Amino acid sequence: MKFEKENRPFIGLIIYMENFIVSARKYRPSTFSTVVGQESITVTLKNAIKNNHLAHAYLFCGPRGVGKTSCARIFAKTINCSNISSDFEACNECESCKAFNENRSYNIHELDAASNNSVDDIRTLIDQVRIPPQIGSYSIYIIDEVHMLSASAFNAFLKTLEEPPAHAIFVLATTEKHKILPTILSRCQIFDFNRIKVEDAVKHLKNIAEKESVSIDEEALNVIGQKADGAMRDALSIFDQIVSFSGKEITFENVIQNLNVLDYDYYFRIVDAALEGKVTDVLVMLNEIFEKGFDGHHFIGGLSAHIRDVLVGKDEATIQLLEVSESVKQKYVDQSKKCPVDFLYEALMILNQCDVGYKSSQNPRLLIELSLIQLSQIIESKKKELV
Template identity: 60%
Template sequence: MQPYAAVFLAAIAVQMDKFIVSARKYRPQNFNTVVGQAHITTTLKNAIRNQQLAHAFLFCGPRGVGKTTCARILAKTINCENQTKEGEACNVCNSCVSFNEGTSMNIHELDAASNNSVDDIRSLVEQVRFAPQAGKYKVYIVDEVHMLSASAFNAFLKTLEEPPPYAIFILATTEKHKILPTILSRCQIFDFKRITNNDTVGHLQEIADKEEIHAEKAALQVIAQKSEGCMRDSLSILDKIVSFTNGQVTYQNTLEHLNILDHDYFFKLLEAQLNEDMATAMLLFDEINRKGFEGDLVLGGFAEFIRNLLVCKNEKAAALLDVVEGLQSKYIETAKAVHPAFMVGALNILNEAEINYKMARNKKLHVELTLIKLTFLQQAIDLSFDNQTASLVKKKRVSGPVAYKATPLQSLQILAPETPAPLPAAKLHIEPPLPAQPPQPAVTRTAPEPVFNPSNESLGNSAFSSTAVAVAPKQPKTAAPGAKRSLLQSLREKQGNAKAEEVKECISLDDSCLKDALKEYTELLKGQPSKNPHVTAFNIARQRVVDFQNFTLTVSTTIEKKFIEQEKMNLLEFLHRKFQNNSIRFTIELEDAPSTATQTAAPLNTREKYQRLVEQYPLIKELKDRLKLELDY
């Protein structure tokens, strides 16, 4: 049995050695097989066909969208000996065969992530000096070029700008913003975009057909959504699921393998919340939690579900849905039964819960509280919804404090002490006669039972003989002389003593009145010896009325302006009283003095002095010529 076991293990090892992942096995070999980058491949094919190739290319974009693949196809195509009319490689000639086998000497790949020093770039530059032995071009592919150091970039600049005619550089990066602008300006830039879900699903279906794999379209759509536009990730996920399901890729086992929460749970949660069935919602979450799904995944997935419903509220926007085929109609029908106010409120609650999820100690309780809020959200909307106007009622906001209104109550003192107290000694006090008051209606109140007190016999029993007591209106109390008065009494006395003053009419401001007022003010200043400079400044200043409440004073020097500014407030107070107008204002202007600088003649140099002498005395020049003199200016 041992020989058979050895043969079996050897066969398994051979099969394992032959296995190649789909991302490498189905890597595009020409431009037509590149998925989702038609704007790039069309441009490159036209450039090859018209022989308008640039000396440096920069391929930038997300991971797994075909940057390195397109660089290799371009390198193979430009060295192909029998190019097609469409600008594609033939894959038959010696150059194409050597490239496909990985033995071509005209193509050099450098991983800048691990070879990012100056020495690596210098060795690359030294290789550029040698012309290709076979083929037209030597192509240098530098992957992850943003990982190069600044000194390596600088060492690469000159060669990248002016390479030999047979050298072509193709740079690939996922982070374009990290590359120096001097490198960007020397390259022809191509921006790769994320591959759409439809293109990804179509490519996965082709591979499944070639590999004889039974794959549901819904499962392929889930894989495309999970890969987020990266073809390499989608092929890796497909390989894992095929190994997991033994070649049967279905929607359910794809959800199970990728740990994705099914949309049916979200539809059930929404139904329970609309029906205000808290028990069903809590049981659904418990079932989801027992399957191994974390709370943040539930919150994020439910928020995305509500967002899709809100988008489906208008059927024109249903194209924005990124869901499995067949669920669009279910989303649209559900969106019609849910009020937009509920969806917007639910999104706010879910967003806040997802932000605070990491800080929560009991994460399961945090999610359960969120579901409870969503369950009773419909009640809050119903309370704020006006059935008559069919609109939401907004709460009124109070911009300022509201005064507390209360009716003052008159205190009633009952003269019925339980324990008799001795009366103070009687004092004779004669009050001045009060002014006559208009008769006030008496208020009758029922008096309590009289209490007999012998000390009150002198007062008589007439006050207690009747069951009805007349309470006279209260008179304002006057403070006794020498007693301390309250602030309220002082204000009342001032208000009573205030006399109404007659409002006088404002006097209009004109040149003559202003001149007289200023003259009167300067006369007042003359009485103060220290104000003599101010008086001189006011006498020299020229006044000009701008309008009925503004005028200007023009002075010729800065010192005069300062003197007037010192008296500005006093002058304004005087003018306000003079013209009975508190809105009078004036400005001080400084007169532009004419320039007194005289132009002085510049001194003459030796040459100019000689020219002046020659103009006055021509014989000097004749003497110079005859003697053949050379003047040193």
């Protein structure tokens, strides 16, 4: 039996989708003024350009996501700009700046040492260094994760790093400064990048949210900033994740649900109940936390951090150490007035012992419950001592 092919017209549906650019790339700093939380470094680099005191080698070190590579690129673009502004920023209009912005610049070379860490890779780089720039005055070589170079590659690089051609500038970036040979360190100007403060991350995220027409609570932004742990790139990635989850209207509840973060209100309530000796209430709240799927060790760490923050809130000189929004900061101050210092000290000791013994415990939940019971009896024990 033969089957004849039907000559039916094909009806297709073509869907055009706009390419999504993650915020970490879309809002990557393009000038020194847009770099977040590294003012001392950007000012120093601008002054070096202003006074024409450019070193032949720089080392940018610090944790991930704080702007090391971004600063290296901005620095490279600015020193080759033919029309630098009065505040020593790149003009973004000259041929050198346009070439850089369009990723076609032959003056700026980037090497990932994680995948190009052999002697042969360095020899290729050394041969390339001899070639003078086509546009501008300098050829800049940005070597990322430079600590990944092998010992033999470092040794092959030493002579060129110490006495490069006049047109060559090296900018090395690393997250692990301690792994770099002292002979390399001695040939570089070293810049230590800071972790991004929570308040700086919140301010930057707020500006991005406005540009993206996203409505988000400041407390929610604060949670994102804390979760990012000092890395601006991580904060932007989390922000994108939350927007995908919640849309353009984001609340504090959306954020803690998506990031699986325990609502800090639980910590306030547990401490209030412990102050009043309400063991039953404390254990019921602990059960609620476990029913929501939170890890016991994570809870103990969070409660310890909360007690520490309450202790910090007792003194006006240390309140500034609280990396939270103003409304939450006031909650810490209010609770600190209820808590005797002895209670806070003893609570920290009890929770620290629980933290240390958690992994070796045969019954971790019971260990946590016993620790919370001890917390709830601190005030009563102090009263008995006085009698």
